[in-house]
Amino acid sequence: MKFIADMMLGRLARWLRLYGYDTKYGIKDDDEIIETAKKEGRIILSRDLELVERAKKLGIKAIFIESNSIEGQIAQLMRLGIEFNELFPEGARCPKCNGIIVRVSKEEVKGKVPEKVYESYDEFYVCTNCGQIYWPGRQWEEMVKMDKKFRTNKP
Ligand SMILES: [Zn+2]
Structure with missing residues (x-):
């Protein structure tokens, strides 16, 4: 499972990397985020509902991150069934x-x-x-x- 996080989610991106997930971060342009997700098979993580809806319409997996806090963000991903093995x-x-x-x-x-x-x-x-x-x-x-x-x- 690979991710691409929007510019609002720098902290989450760092944590996902620590948990071993290949996570791209640093792309500002929405079109480029969508293109990269499509090309590299990444799931988009975003605080921008419009971007998430747009991606979904194109058949690209995208998750709207609800919380502003890192605790809430990780809890949401756990709820969605994404595995977080103990940090190692x-x-x-x-x-x-x-x-x-x-x-x-x-x-x-x-x-x-x-x-x-x-x-x-x-x-x-x-x-x-x-x-x-x-x-x-x-x-x-x-x-x-x-x-x-x-x-x-x-x-
Ligand atoms: Zn490095």
Whole structure:
């Protein structure tokens, strides 16, 4: 299942990537969003009802996202039966660029992360597209907390 999110849904797009979903984001033009969805078989996610209706008329799958909050948005997608497996770095995509994240050895990130980080962690991941390095630090802990919150909100 692949998605394309409109410009209103940057946060949702980043979360979908973290959950491993191939999610395109950053296209402003409605026609281009529809074209891309059609060409690449993506489901459109949008806060714009007009865009959603237009896409549906063309036979393209589109979901009108009802809530403004990330909690509400994830809850809606869960209600629709979209699976959210527990956050796990190996299955995640890069929240920045949608690239695939792979685990790398500690030696590979030497000199590329702050020394304190290098000393404190043994687990490192890198985005194969943009090169961003990730490790299970405070930011990751915050995301895991959010993930738990999404699950308890589950209707
Ligand atoms: Zn990336």
